Amino acid sequence: MPDITVGDEIPALELPPITRTTLALYAGASGDHNPVHIDIDFARKAGMPDVFAHGMLSMAYLGRMLTNWQPQVKLRKFSNRFAAITHLGDVITCQGRVVEIIERDGEFLGRCEIQAAKATGEQTLVGEALVAL
Amino acid sequence: MLDRSKIGHEFPSFTVDVEKGRLRFFAKAIGETNPIYTDESAAQAAGYPTIPAPPTYMFSIDLDGPELLPIIGLLDLDIGRVLHGSQEFDYLGQIYAGDSITQQCKIVDIYDKKGGALEFVVQESSYTNQNGELVGRARQTLVYRN
Numbered sequence: 361m362p363d364i365t366v367g368d369e370i371p372a373l374e375l376p377p378i379t380r381t382t383l384a385l386y387a388g389a390s391g392d393h394n395p396v397h398i399d400i401d402f403a404r405k406a407g408m409p410d411v412f413a414h415g416m417l418s419m420a421y422l423g424r425m426l427t428n429w430q431p432q433v434k435l436r437k438f439s440n441r442f443a444a445i446t447h448l449g450d451v452i453t454c455q456g457r458v459v460e461i462i463e464r465d466g467e468f469l470g471r472c473e474i475q476a477a478k479a480t481g482e483q484t485l486v487g488e489a490l491v492a493l
Numbered sequence: 494m495l496d497r498s499k500i501g502h503e504f505p506s507f508t509v510d511v512e513k514g515r516l517r518f519f520a521k522a523i524g525e526t527n528p529i530y531t532d533e534s535a536a537q538a539a540g541y542p543t544i545p546a547p548p549t550y551m552f553s554i555d556l557d558g559p560e561l562l563p564i565i566g567l568l569d570l571d572i573g574r575v576l577h578g579s580q581e582f583d584y585l586g587q588i589y590a591g592d593s594i595t596q597q598c599k600i601v602d603i604y605d606k607k608g609g610a611l612e613f614v615v616q617e618s619s620y621t622n623q624n625g626e627l628v629g630r631a632r633q634t635l636v637y638r639n
Contacts, residue, residue: 375524382522389515389522391556396573406573415577416552420523423548428527431539432587438548439581439632 364430364470364493370456373425377451378413386417413446418454418476418485425454425474430491436469440487444478451479456489468493495568495603495612495637502567503599509557513590516544519553533590546588551620551629552580554588554596564600564614570637578613578634586628593623601632612637 376382380398387398392414395402403411419440426435446452456474463469469490476485513533520530525547528535536544556562565572588594602615613634620629 385522389518389553391553391561393556393561394572394575402573406571416549416580417523419552419580420547420549424523424525424527427548432545432548433541435548435584437581437583439579441579441634442577 364458364461364491366458366461366470368458368470370425370429370458370472370474373421373428373454375421375452375454377449378417378446380411380448382417383411383413383448386414386420390414390416390420392416410448412448413450415442415446415485418442418446418452421452422454422456422474422476422485422487425456426472426489426491434492435489436464436467436492437490438487439489440474440476440485442484443486444482444484446476446478446484450484452476452484453479461493462490464490494605494609495570495614497603499567499600500603501600503597504563504567505559506595506597507558508593508595509554511546511550511554511588511590511592511594513544516546516550516590519547519550523547541587542589544590546590546592548582548584549580550588551582551618551631552633554594554620555598555618555631555633558596564616564635568603568614574638576636576638578636580634581632583630584628585630586622586626588620588622588628594628595621597621610639612639 460471598618605612
């Protein structure tokens with residue numbers, strides 16, 4: 361019996377509020393040193409009110425949700441668009457569900473719709489994942 | 494307008510060592526609590542040879558090249574006006590601590606919307622390990638606010 365079926369909800373992952381420390385640690389660990397995420401002076405010169413979160417930080421949170429649910433070796437594809445900027449103080453929740461079972465190259469895969477959203481419900485990342493059954 | 498003649502441009506390939514300590518730091522920074530991403534014995538107990546790189550780590554390999562974001566210099570971009578539009582990863586294998594990953598990246602498209610107010614740069618990358626196995630591919634769209 362496959363343990364992935366259409367309609368399954370992926371257990372949600374709720375993150376702590378985004379802080380400047382979160383962004384500093386992610387900048388260092390990820391190698392994304394773009395100053396717009398860590399230097400308020402630079403962010404203001406770029407026309408932003410303050411630093412804001414790396415999109416890839418939230419994608420990494422979505423990745424955590426996926427690998428908490430299924431082992432990473434079953435992940436075949438993972439994609440998203442960045443729909444809105446995540447600001448300091450935002451509380452991000454990752455959610456997803458299995459919407460379809462497809463066959464690709466002789467392998468059955470669960471196609472999952474996934475999203476990250478703020479507490480207001482505004483979506484920040486919208487994407488999908490393909491996970492082997 | 495960004496230089497459309499750069500469509501098809503291939504950046505110099507480079508090789509990055511995936512270090513265990515760096516993976517632990519990355520796991521900490523994203524709040525990862527699953528011990529397979531920090532503890533080698535937990536990873537082995539779960540059937541992995543050692544600590545795996547998490548699913549988005551390929552993007553950090555991109556950033557570990559000789560030049561941070563070489564697209565900035567090539568297209569003469571102001572980094573403060575660059576946004577990440579979308580990101581896609583395909584997994585053909587796994588990346589583990591101790592691997593040496595060779596990244597190759599090229600520009601596959603540049604286009605604009607809203608009468609040129611927004612321009613889009615699409616790059617594709619591939620990731621090959623020290624055994625010559627293609628372990629992943631990525632496709633990234635950057636948005637440039639003119």
